[in-house]
Amino acid sequence: MSLTKVFFLSSEIEPFSSTYSLSNFSFDFGLEMKKDKDVDIRMCQPKYGYISERKYILREVIRLKDLSVGFADGEKIANLKSAFIPKSRVQVYFAEGEDLFESVSDLLYKSKNGRLFNENSIRFAFFCKSVLFSLKKLFWAPEVIVSNDWQTSFIPILGKTIFNKDDFYKDIKYVHIVHSYNESVNLNQESFKSLGLLDEVGDNLDSFLNPVKYADFTVVLNDINNPIVDKINKNSTSKKVLKGSKHKIYDIDYTSSNYKDQINNVIKDIRSL
Numbered sequence: 001m002s003l004t005k006v007f008f009l010s011s012e013i014e015p016f017s018s019t020y021s022l023s024n025f026s027f028d029f030g031l032e033m034k035k036d037k038d039v040d041i042r043m044c045q046p047k048y049g050y051i052s053e054r055k056y057i058l059r060e061v062i063r064l065k066d067l068s069v070g071f072a073d074g075e076k077i078a079n080l081k082s083a084f085i086p087k088s089r090v091q092v093y094f095a096e097g098e099d100l101f102e103s104v105s106d107l108l109y110k111s112k113n114g115r116l117f118n119e120n121s122i123r124f125a126f127f128c129k130s131v132l133f134s135l136k137k138l139f140w141a142p143e144v145i146v147s148n149d150w151q152t153s154f155i156p157i158l159g160k161t162i163f164n165k166d167d168f169y170k171d172i173k174y175v176h177i178v179h180s181y182n183e184s185v186n187l188n189q190e191s192f193k194s195l196g197l198l199d200e201v202g203d204n205l206d207s208f209l210n211p212v213k214y215a216d217f218t219v220v221l222n223d224i225n226n227p228i229v230d231k232i233n234k235n236s237t238s239k240k241v242l243k244g245s246k247h248k249i250y251d252i253d254y255t256s257s258n259y260k261d262q263i264n265n266v267i268k269d270i271r272s273l
Contacts, residue, residue, distance in 0.1 A: 002271045003173075004038050005039075005143045005144075006033065007043075007142035007144070007146070008042070008145075009044050009148060009152045010043065010148035010151075011045060011124065011149070011151035011152065015085075017045065017048060017051065019106075019108050021254055022149055025148070025177075025263070026148060030090040030092075031085065031088055031090060032264055032267060033267050039271075044092065044094070044131050045092065045093075045094060046095050046101045046104075046127050048101050048102075048108070049102040050105060058081040058083045058094055059082050061080055063137050064078075064079065064138060067080075067130065069129060070196075071130075072194040076097060076098055077097075078126075078130035080096070080130075081093070095134075097123070104117075122188070124152065125154055125194055126194070127152075128152055128195075129158060129195055132158055132169075136169075141168055141169070142172060144172065144174070144175055144270060145172055145175070147174065147175070147211060147215075148177050152176075153208075154187075154191070154197075155174060156210075157210055157211065159214075160214045161200050173217070174215045174216050175219060176212065181238075187206075209237065212241050212245050212247070213245065215246075217246050217248075217269075218247035218248075219248060219250065219266055219269075219270070220249045221266075222249050222251050229249055248269060
């Protein structure tokens with residue numbers, strides 16, 4: 001049976017936000033999957049402050065307005081608005097988290113001087129939880145949720161340890177896509193604590209290891225112009241965890257004429273889970 005209800009989460013989707021190949025992949029994944037008219041694919045990214053609501057015709061979704069999401073020692077308010085990838089029927093939700101994303105520039109993760117924001121981890125932690133929480137309010141249960149790289153790496157853990165206790169979420173499968181690998185990059189303890197996951201992960205704050213452990217299927221996109229598989233294999237722990245998971249490595253060339261075919265190979269395998 002081929003899956004038809006897919007929720008795709010990413011920190012950036014072309015043309016709304018773009019800092020690396022993640023955004024182009026998100027855009028093409030959505031458009032390629034939507035070519036099958038039986039597929040209901042919906043996408044979601046943060047609503048950064050610089051994104052023009054007028055230009056992209058963002059509209060309020062009454063059911064997704066002023067959602068009170070348990071976070072840290074209290075609650076934070078989330079709002080999700082809706083638009084479409086221009087000249088397509090691919091729906092994109094934009095998640096607001098009070099002031100978490102409002103001040104973010106089009107560099108997304110760092111300042112103009114190149115310094116990474118300390119708030120990255122907590123921002124994306126709230127994004128992940130609020131988006132999962134919104135699904136029940138929307139009365140839409142996807143068959144699979146795709147988390148796209150380290151920014152959404154909280155999704156498989158949240159889904160498999162907290163949200164699966166609710167019957168609404170218990171049958172959802174989780175796919176995690178790895179675009180980048182840096183063994184020195186960890187998410188911070190505060191973000192896991194805010195999600196109620198610190199006891200679950202312990203000292204393991206790794207944005208690669210955690211989603212691979214919890215996802216039903218891991219997609220490793222090995223850019224032939226900037227390969228990451230060799231980097232993963234050089235780390236014995238990463239290599240062991242990946243080997244013990246259900247995963248597949250896809251060589252991809254974003255400059256190739258058959259790039260869309262490569263994306264469709266990924267889509268085919270995800271839909272056959």
